[in-house]
Amino acid sequence: MTQTLPTKNHQRLQLSALNIPIRLLLGPGPSNAHPDVLKAMNTPSVGHLDPAFLTLMDEIQSLLRYVWQTENPLTIAVSGTGSAAMEATIANAIEPGDVVLIGVAGYFGHRLVDMAGRYGADVRIITKPWGQIFSLEELQSAIATHHPTIVALVHAETSTGARQPLEGVSELCRQHGSLLLVDSVTSMGGVPLYLDEWGIDLAYSCSQKGLGCPPGASPFTMSPRAIEKLLSRQTKVANWYLDMNLLSKYWGKERTYHHTAPINLYYALRESLRLIAEEGIENSWERHQNNAEYLWQGLEDLGMTLHVEEQYRLPTLTTVRIPEGIDGKAVARELLLEENVEIGGGLGELGGKVWRIGLMGYNSRKENVDKLLEVLGKKVKG
Numbered sequence: 001m002t003q004t005l006p007t008k009n010h011q012r013l014q015l016s017a018l019n020i021p022i023r024l025l026l027g028p029g030p031s032n033a034h035p036d037v038l039k040a041m042n043t044p045s046v047g048h049l050d051p052a053f054l055t056l057m058d059e060i061q062s063l064l065r066y067v068w069q070t071e072n073p074l075t076i077a078v079s080g081t082g083s084a085a086m087e088a089t090i091a092n093a094i095e096p097g098d099v100v101l102i103g104v105a106g107y108f109g110h111r112l113v114d115m116a117g118r119y120g121a122d123v124r125i126i127t128k129p130w131g132q133i134f135s136l137e138e139l140q141s142a143i144a145t146h147h148p149t150i151v152a153l154v155h156a157e158t159s160t161g162a163r164q165p166l167e168g169v170s171e172l173c174r175q176h177g178s179l180l181l182v183d184s185v186t187s188m189g190g191v192p193l194y195l196d197e198w199g200i201d202l203a204y205s206c207s208q209k210g211l212g213c214p215p216g217a218s219p220f221t222m223s224p225r226a227i228e229k230l231l232s233r234q235t236k237v238a239n240w241y242l243d244m245n246l247l248s249k250y251w252g253k254e255r256t257y258h259h260t261a262p263i264n265l266y267y268a269l270r271e272s273l274r275l276i277a278e279e280g281i282e283n284s285w286e287r288h289q290n291n292a293e294y295l296w297q298g299l300e301d302l303g304m305t306l307h308v309e310e311q312y313r314l315p316t317l318t319t320v321r322i323p324e325g326i327d328g329k330a331v332a333r334e335l336l337l338e339e340n341v342e343i344g345g346g347l348g349e350l351g352g353k354v355w356r357i358g359l360m361g362y363n364s365r366k367e368n369v370d371k372l373l374e375v376l377g378k379k380v381k382g
């Protein structure tokens with residue numbers, strides 16, 4: 001129905017009711033939310049201090065600990081997207097002058113460098129070509145050189161499709177008293193990740209990738225070692241909204257008002273995490289791996305080349321090289337507008353060179369791979 005709305009200068013603005021196309025989101029995120037998650041999100045809001053909501057917050061904390069495989073008491077959702085949880089991690093972990101060693105092998109490594117610098121870190125960088133990973137030897141030598149307070153790595157580099165192995169890194173960190181900070185935005189829920197077993201002190205994620213939820217409520221966790229550092233700070237956390245000293249009093253026993261939580265997003269996040277718990281986290285990882293392997297085979301059958309070496313490939317995000325003579329941007333646009341299928345293009349070093357195909361959360365299903373191979377196949381085979 002078209003309505004006529006009065007505007008300030010008494011002209012009339014013609015607007016129809018919201019009419020957004022339904023797309024299959026197979027790019028680097030967001031991914032489609034599970035229908036049950038959307039249904040949960042439609043539940044009418046209660047107040048942010050309502051006992052029913054406080055119970056839901058506790059449940060979110062328990063479910064996050066399960067999906068991340070951690071016992072960290074301070075495990076919460078940040079109100080905001082993955083970048084807000086990333087900034088919460090940086091803001092709470094770093095004090096001005098701290099030496100922070102960051103592995104940069106893609107776009108999100110660069111974002112960590114930018115954020116850490118803004119919070120006064122003495123940033124040291126190691127780099128790799130986009131699509132490669134850091135070996136334990138490389139990390140060991142960089143840690144020995146820089147003696148960092150914090151080592152920051154991106155587990156799942158969404159810009160390249162590479163999975164950075166994390167086993168053994170925390171042992172290297174502990175030898176030098178460093179904390180280990182990990183971006184798990186595109187791995188949580190879809191890629192094996194054992195926070196406690198792997199000694200990860202600080203981690204964050206988002207809702208709209210591996211968890212199959214709309215964007216806006218983002219997982220965050222800190223180990224007791226990281227909290228010790230927070231409590232012994234000489235300076236205030238330089239970000240009021242994301243200060244865990246304050247936020248932990250809302251999520252903890254005190255229940256002190258801090259900000260109005262995005263209530264309905266938390267409903268959605270709880271349902272998405274509940275669905276993962278119902279499936280079982282190991283089963284979710286296995287499903288992502290199986291569907292990714294099915295996609296890789298299909299892309300190779302179409303004559304295409306995958307960008308990342310198989311053992312380091314992410315099951316959640318695949319980079320495939322754009323065949324010679326094909327306009328990658330134009331194809332992605334055609335898939336979107338003609339087929340309602342979204343895929344991503346390359347960023348930075350990989351700009352114009354690869355497509356990025358996401359199979360994340362609820363979207364990691366065989367029928368979606370079939371659909372993608374069918375519509376992309378028509379474009380690359382001509």
Ligand SMILES: *Cc1c(COP(=O)(O)O)cnc(C)c1O
Nearest residue numbers: 081082083108156158185186206
């Ligand atoms: C998507 C992403 C982010 C940022 O998350 P937003 O929800 O877009 O703010 C950070 N790191 C990685 C690795 C990502 O893929």
